[in-house]
Amino acid sequence: MVIVDGDILRDIAPRVTGAKAVRQAQIISALSEVLGSTLGVYNINTRLRDAHFFAQACEESDGFCTTEEYASGANYEGRVDLGNTQKDDGRTFKGRGLFQLTGRANYSSYGQALGLDLVSHPALAADPANSLKIACEYWKRNNLNTLADSDDLISITKRINGGLNGIDTRRVYLAKAKAALVRLEAAAISSSDTPALPVLRRGSKGEAVANLQERLREAGYPIAIDGDFGPATEVATSHFQADKDLTVDGIVGPETWAKLPVTPTQLEGSG
DSSP states (O other), rough: OOOOHHHHHHHHHOOOHHHHHHHHHHHHHHHHTTTHHHHHHHHSSSHHHHHHHHHHHHHTTTTTTTTBOSSSSSGTOOOGGOOOOSSSSHHHHBBBBEEEEESHHHHHHHHHHHHHHHHTTTGGGGSSSHHHHHHHHOOOOOHHHHHHHOOHHHHHHHHHHSOOOTTTHHHHHHHHHHHHHHHHHHHHHHHHHHHOOOOOOTTTTTTTHHHHHHHHTTOOOOOOOOSSSHHHHHHHHHHHHTTTTOSSSBBBOOHHHHHHHOOOHHHHHHH
């Protein structure tokens, strides 16, 4: 098991600009402080469980850009099935949190479970740390760890969304989450069990260069694996760095190594 933090969420989240980017950064930063410890309490602690949880949270929170539904909530007014029996309940108990907790009844139930007075103070559900706890509690109540263990994206989506809205982007986020977690696991293995990977640049030769070239190919850059850091490898490295928002210098140091995927063979060999 590896410790997850905000870097994983940043790897999964879509790129946004302006006010959305500011809010996204705030939410991810706040989640980072409690992410690993909160997930651990709910046994969301394997690669598949983490990946499915992050993918669903990313979609439901508009790419970690909000913990509150953009709409007013007026369409929930009078929804007895949600416990909205009083005037303005729809707006008061609109969707909030990573999984969009909705309705007076749910605010009451989840608030009691977590020791939060969400009925009197519904905005508490939008606090990132609280929204994570609420999402984890929902995950537990719906036995979603079992579905995650089966890698069942469809069933998880139905239980969270009630249908298959956004299934294509959920699938994209799931793939990104799985890849990010593999990289994190590989980095943990490398830092604890193997010597530091060398800094490579044009002119470098040897097994480390071949390792780099294998990883670049795994990332989608079709270059030869010949152990020779020539012009093609430098160009592929530069493109990879640009795609990952790294310093584009064509030199492979610790930050670039950390973002590179690990091939299935390499990961098995480290296990």
